Amino acid sequence: MKKTYINGVGCISTQKTFDTVFLEEAVVNHDENVLAVIPPVYKDYISPAAIRRMAKGVKNGIVASALAMKDSNVENVDAIITGTGLGCIEDSEKFLKSILDNNEEFLTPTSFIQSTHNTVGAQIALLQQCKGYNFTYVNGAVSFESALIDAKMQIEEEEANSILVGGVDENGDYTTALFKLNGRIKKDNSGPYDVLTSATSGAVYGEGASFFVLENERKENTYAELLDVSIVNTLEENEVEDAIQSFLKSNNLEISDVDVLILGFDGNADFENYYKNLVQNSFAETPQLYYKHLSGEYDTASAFALWMASKILKTQEIPEIIKLNPVSKPSYKTILLYNQLNGKNHSFTLLTK
Incomplete structure (x- = not known):
């Protein structure tokens, strides 16, 4: 393949x-x-x-x-x-x-x-x-x-x-x-x-x-490899972590292998726990980013996140304006994007350098 x-x-x-x-x-x-x-x-x-x-x-x-x-x-x-x-x-x-x-x-x-x-x-x-x-x-x-x-x-x-x-x-x-x-x-x-x-x-x-x-081929100007994309229609707040673990496992990865986590915080307090649980628990030691304070929320806002992730892998730099926590790493190889809208339509996208 x-x-x-x-x-x-x-x-x-x-x-x-x-x-x-x-x-x-x-x-x-x-x-x-x-x-x-x-x-x-x-x-x-x-x-x-x-x-x-x-x-x-x-x-x-x-x-x-x-x-x-x-x-x-x-x-x-x-x-x-x-x-x-x-x-x-x-x-x-x-x-x-x-x-x-x-x-x-x-x-x-x-x-x-x-x-x-x-x-x-x-x-x-x-x-x-x-x-x-x-x-x-x-x-x-x-x-x-x-x-x-x-x-x-x-x-x-x-x-x-x-x-x-x-x-x-x-x-x-x-x-x-x-x-x-x-x-x-x-x-x-x-x-x-x-x-x-x-x-x-x-x-x-x-x-x-x-x-x-x-x-289908890598070039000098390649940004990243798109490893995997997954969509889940409905998840409870306490099921997201398991869903991410099984998604990573299907790509022979663990949570510790993720160098950057990009989350879709959009200011809707009713559904932010989907993200906050990850921020505080399993990904507490991982550099965390957000983007909808810059792009706003819309149905295809996750495309803006993919643009951001591609840029990070190519430049190996993370602008301060998108950081959720102060954690950083010497280099960034694997990025996981997670987005949902109003508790539905959860998506996971995995990129690697």
């Missing part, structure tokens, strides 16, 4: 994650409960005529994928696999609003056509003239992991040599308002919004696009 290597990364997020080395310009926002992406110069990547018609999720996906392709020195890939939780939600909102505003008459179809979840993968394929396998996973908080598993299986079975994999989500005004109503996002004007010390329910929300070029 072929191994899977991450050979290129590209990330557009609520931080300046392009034109920088690694989070040196990152800022923690304590005043906003919904974070917006820091936009790149889109016209450097997309023609101005096309930009006008594109929702921000599509634009961010195209730029992030272009950055990953450039980073990996690859001209074309065999497949494009995308994960998204809400797809092009802005265009969906536009279309639904125009239905209401126009009494269901005289509708322009553009927003409807571009509101489907697979728009991002399709636009990337059109720009790259990639006629290979193109698939979009919409599996809530494990959408990106589902895409990763698919890509990894294809590379292992030698059905593809290089695959572009990404996670994309965008915020829409109306959807954000609904999320605030049902408590998924923290209440307005209840700051400061601190992810680690929060005592309230709801998360600090964000958006972003992260893409990776996965290939």
Whole structure:
């Protein structure tokens, strides 16, 4: 079986994650409960005529994928696999609003056509003239992991040599308002919004696009090897540690072999014990990191974490801004990512140098 290597990364997020080395310009926002992406110069990547018609999720996906392709020195890939939780939600909102505003008459179809979840993968394929396998996973908080598993299986079975994999989500005004109503996002004007010390329910929300070029051969510019990805739909708080141990065991590893643990703390006090139990018990001696204070919470936020992990393995440095504890190691070889959303959709991802 072929191994899977991450050979290129590209990330557009609520931080300046392009034109920088690694989070040196990152800022923690304590005043906003919904974070917006820091936009790149889109016209450097997309023609101005096309930009006008594109929702921000599509634009961010195209730029992030272009950055990953450039980073990996690859001209074309065999497949494009995308994960998204809400797809092009802005265009969906536009279309639904125009239905209401126009009494269901005289509708322009553009927003409807571009509101489907697979728009991002399709636009990337059109720009790259990639006629290979193109698939979009919409599996809530494990959408990106589902895409990763698919890509990894294809590379292992030698059905593809290089695959572009990404996670994309965008915020829409109306959807954000609904999320605030049902408590998924923290209440307005209840700051400061601190992810680690929060005592309230709801998360600090964000958006972003992260893409990776996965290939079956190791190169000079390789970031990491993707060892394994696992998804578990439901776990009790006291079952997470056992799940992690069996996941590591299936890869001939133990907890002591993990050099870095990256956790998805999002400020929702109702579900933080899933992470806190690990922090205080089995991984107390392991360097621990978190990331949603920078990226915000969204269905494919774990793609931002994978970008971060890839950077750590390549640079062998951990920025202070993402540290949960003061523990450090002389070198970092194996990284474990653990994420869950509201107690469901638990995912474990394992990388090695």
